[in-house]
Amino acid sequence: MRRAILALSLLLGFTATPAQAATTRYEAENAAISQGVVESNHTGYSGTGFVNYDNVTGSSITFTVSAPQAGQATIALRYANGTTANRPMTIAVNGGTPTAKDFNGTGNWDTWATATLTATLNAGSNTITATATTANGGPNLDYLEADVQQPTNDYQAEDATLSQAMVATNHTGFTGTGFVDYVNTTGGYVEWTVTPQQAGAAVLAFRYANGTTVNRPLAITVNGGAPVAQDFTGTANWDTWATIQVPATLNAGANTIRATATTANGGPNLDKLSIGGGDGQPPTAPGNPRVTGTTSSSISLAWDASTDDVGVTGYRVLEGSTVQASPAGTSATIGGLAASSTHTYTIVAVDVAGNVSPPSAPVTGTTQPGSTGPGMAVAPYKYAGWGSSSTPAAVMSATGVKWFTLAFILSDGTCNPKWDGTRALTGGTDQAAINAIRSAGGDVVISVGGWSGTKLGEKCTSASALAGAYQKVISAFNLKVLDIDIENTEWASATVRQRVIDALKTVKANNPGLKTVITFGTTPSGPDSTGVDMITRGANSGLANDVWTVMPFDFGGHTGTMGAATVSAVEGLKARVKAAYGYSDAVTYAHIGLSSMNGKTDDADEVVSLTDFRTMLAYAQEHHIARLTFWELNRDRACGSGGDLNACSGVSQQPYDFTKIFAQYTG
Known part of the structure; x- marks a missing residue:
C-alpha cells in the first residue's frame, strides 16, 4: 500500500451559493505505519509507492491531516486487493468510534479502487487511522483524500467603512439590511476589513446594481496595494443586481479591501462583498x-x-x-x-x-525499457595510490559493473590538474587504466578533490581559471561525467564553494551533455549547515547540477545500523535539494545519490556491512536515485593477517561482495 493522501482546501463563497469543497492528497507512504511496509512492486500507484499491511489483525496506517476549520469531510481511500477475500478495516478519526469499511477484491494488485466515507474533522490537526480487522491484514493503500465542505463568507457593504457614500434601502433585492449608494463624485469609497480562513489566492465578488447606461468603474485595492480598475456596467435598473469578480491574494489575518469611485458619476450601488466563491465558470481545457x-x-x-x-x-x-x-x-x-x-x-x-x-x-x-545491468549510477571509486587492485577487466567480468570513479585529480601546486597532484594527466598508468576500461566496454567518472592534498578550488583563484582546469580533465579523456569531491579546506571556504559552483556552470555550458556530480560529507540526518549552503548556492546560482551526493560515513557518532543511518542521511539530502530547486519528489530522487564506504570506516564505531549495502540497494531501487557507489574498490576483499584497511574491508567477505550487491542496481 502507499501513502494516504488527504485533500483539504478552502473555498469561501456567497451566502446564496452552496458550500463547495476542494481536494488535497496525502500519500500513504508518508503516513505513520504500524505493521506494514512501503513497497513499489505493483504498478498504477501515485507518489513514490504504496503501503502493504502486514497480514495480521491490528496493522494500521495513521494519517495526520490539517483542516482549516471544523466540518464534514468526504474521505476517500485508494486501495488494491488482489485477492478474492474482503480485507475490512475500521476508520477512526481523532481516536473516536471506529467505522467499519469493506475493502473488497479489485481483480489484481495492479488495479486500484476507492472506498469512501463521511467524517467530521476538527479545525487544525486531525488523525485518521485505518486498522486491519482480520488476520489477512488490510489491502494495499495508495493514498487518502478528503473533501471538506467549507462555508461561505459574505461582508455586507452597509457594515463597511464609508467615505462619500451612504447606506440606503430605497431599492429592492439587496441582502442584509441595506446597500451603499456612492455620492456622485470621484474618490468616494467603501472599505471592508476581512479575515479569510486561510491566506492565498481568492476571488473578490462584488454584488452591485447600476440603473444607468453609463459604466461606473471602481479601483479595487487590497491592503493598500496597486489598484485594479474594474468596470461596473449597467444592470438595466436599480433593482437588478449583478456580480463582478476580481482575483486577489489575501494575507493570513485581517485584510483591507477598498472600492473607490474613479469618475464624477461615483460608484454603483454596492450590496456586499463575498470572498472566494461565486465563480461558476470553469477554465478552458488545457x-x-x-x-x-x-x-x-x-x-x-x-x-x-x-x-x-x-x-x-x-x-x-x-x-x-x-x-x-x-x-x-x-x-x-x-x-x-x-x-x-x-x-x-x-x-x-x-x-x-x-x-x-x-x-x-x-x-x-x-516508459523506456529497463536496464539490463548497472550503468553509470554504480561506479565504485578506484584509487591508484594504494592496494593491489585487480585489473578493471577482471572486476567487470566478476561483478558486471561497467563504470568506475577514478580518484583523485589534485593541484600540482598551481592551477594545473594532475593525478594525486604529481602524475601527468595523460600518457601514464592512469590513462592506461582508462583505456583498458573503455576497451572492455566500460567507462569512467573522474573525481576531482578528496580529503587530502592540494585542491584546485583553492589554487585556481577565479571561477574561470578553475573551469579551465576542469576543462583540461574533461578534454583529456572526453568525459561524460565529472565528480567534484569537495572536502576539508576546500569545503570549509564559502568563497571556494561558490567558485566551484560557478566553474561547473561554465563547463556545463561549454560541454553539452556533460553530467556533473558534487560529493560531500553528511550527518546522519542529512547535510549540515555547510552542505545546505552549498545546495542553496547551486540553486540560487542557476547550476543545473545532475547529482548531489552525500558520503554517509565518518559521522562522528550515530545510532542504529549504518544502513538505516544512510537512508536517513539521504532522505535529509532529498529534502534539502527539493526545497532549494523546487523539484517534485521523483525528480529530486533522480538528482541525488550516495557514496558509502565498505566495511570498517575511519570511525571506530562504524562498520558498514553487506546487510547495510543491501539496505542501501533497496532504498535506491525504491526511489531510483542517480548514484549508488562506494569508497573503495581496492578494499572490496577480506583482510589477511595484519591487513591494511586501505587495501581491505576489515570484515568477513568474499572478493567483490560489496560491489556485487550494488551491481544489482539498474537505476
Whole structure:
C-alpha cells in the first residue's frame, strides 16, 4: 500500500451559493505505519509507492491531516486487493468510534479502487487511522483524500467603512439590511476589513446594481496595494443586481479591501462583498498536451495553459479517473511506473473557486525499457595510490559493473590538474587504466578533490581559471561525467564553494551533455549547515547540477545500523535539494545519490556491512536515485593477517561482495 493522501482546501463563497469543497492528497507512504511496509512492486500507484499491511489483525496506517476549520469531510481511500477475500478495516478519526469499511477484491494488485466515507474533522490537526480487522491484514493503500465542505463568507457593504457614500434601502433585492449608494463624485469609497480562513489566492465578488447606461468603474485595492480598475456596467435598473469578480491574494489575518469611485458619476450601488466563491465558470481545457521525456520509471508531460474568467490555480493529471499529479504549472512528471509500460493521460485545469475544466485531448507515453545491468549510477571509486587492485577487466567480468570513479585529480601546486597532484594527466598508468576500461566496454567518472592534498578550488583563484582546469580533465579523456569531491579546506571556504559552483556552470555550458556530480560529507540526518549552503548556492546560482551526493560515513557518532543511518542521511539530502530547486519528489530522487564506504570506516564505531549495502540497494531501487557507489574498490576483499584497511574491508567477505550487491542496481 502507499501513502494516504488527504485533500483539504478552502473555498469561501456567497451566502446564496452552496458550500463547495476542494481536494488535497496525502500519500500513504508518508503516513505513520504500524505493521506494514512501503513497497513499489505493483504498478498504477501515485507518489513514490504504496503501503502493504502486514497480514495480521491490528496493522494500521495513521494519517495526520490539517483542516482549516471544523466540518464534514468526504474521505476517500485508494486501495488494491488482489485477492478474492474482503480485507475490512475500521476508520477512526481523532481516536473516536471506529467505522467499519469493506475493502473488497479489485481483480489484481495492479488495479486500484476507492472506498469512501463521511467524517467530521476538527479545525487544525486531525488523525485518521485505518486498522486491519482480520488476520489477512488490510489491502494495499495508495493514498487518502478528503473533501471538506467549507462555508461561505459574505461582508455586507452597509457594515463597511464609508467615505462619500451612504447606506440606503430605497431599492429592492439587496441582502442584509441595506446597500451603499456612492455620492456622485470621484474618490468616494467603501472599505471592508476581512479575515479569510486561510491566506492565498481568492476571488473578490462584488454584488452591485447600476440603473444607468453609463459604466461606473471602481479601483479595487487590497491592503493598500496597486489598484485594479474594474468596470461596473449597467444592470438595466436599480433593482437588478449583478456580480463582478476580481482575483486577489489575501494575507493570513485581517485584510483591507477598498472600492473607490474613479469618475464624477461615483460608484454603483454596492450590496456586499463575498470572498472566494461565486465563480461558476470553469477554465478552458488545457491545450496541446505532449510527452517531453521518459525514463524507465517515469513520463514527463507538458501542455499549454488554460484561460479562466478569474484565474487558474493549478492542474490535475489524470490516468482514467485517478489523479496522478497536481502541479501548479503546465508540466508534470509521473514516476513509479513499470519499465516498457504505456500510459494515457488527460489534464484538467482548476480555478480559484474549484471549478474544473473539460479534459484535454489524451496524450500517451511509454516508459523506456529497463536496464539490463548497472550503468553509470554504480561506479565504485578506484584509487591508484594504494592496494593491489585487480585489473578493471577482471572486476567487470566478476561483478558486471561497467563504470568506475577514478580518484583523485589534485593541484600540482598551481592551477594545473594532475593525478594525486604529481602524475601527468595523460600518457601514464592512469590513462592506461582508462583505456583498458573503455576497451572492455566500460567507462569512467573522474573525481576531482578528496580529503587530502592540494585542491584546485583553492589554487585556481577565479571561477574561470578553475573551469579551465576542469576543462583540461574533461578534454583529456572526453568525459561524460565529472565528480567534484569537495572536502576539508576546500569545503570549509564559502568563497571556494561558490567558485566551484560557478566553474561547473561554465563547463556545463561549454560541454553539452556533460553530467556533473558534487560529493560531500553528511550527518546522519542529512547535510549540515555547510552542505545546505552549498545546495542553496547551486540553486540560487542557476547550476543545473545532475547529482548531489552525500558520503554517509565518518559521522562522528550515530545510532542504529549504518544502513538505516544512510537512508536517513539521504532522505535529509532529498529534502534539502527539493526545497532549494523546487523539484517534485521523483525528480529530486533522480538528482541525488550516495557514496558509502565498505566495511570498517575511519570511525571506530562504524562498520558498514553487506546487510547495510543491501539496505542501501533497496532504498535506491525504491526511489531510483542517480548514484549508488562506494569508497573503495581496492578494499572490496577480506583482510589477511595484519591487513591494511586501505587495501581491505576489515570484515568477513568474499572478493567483490560489496560491489556485487550494488551491481544489482539498474537505476
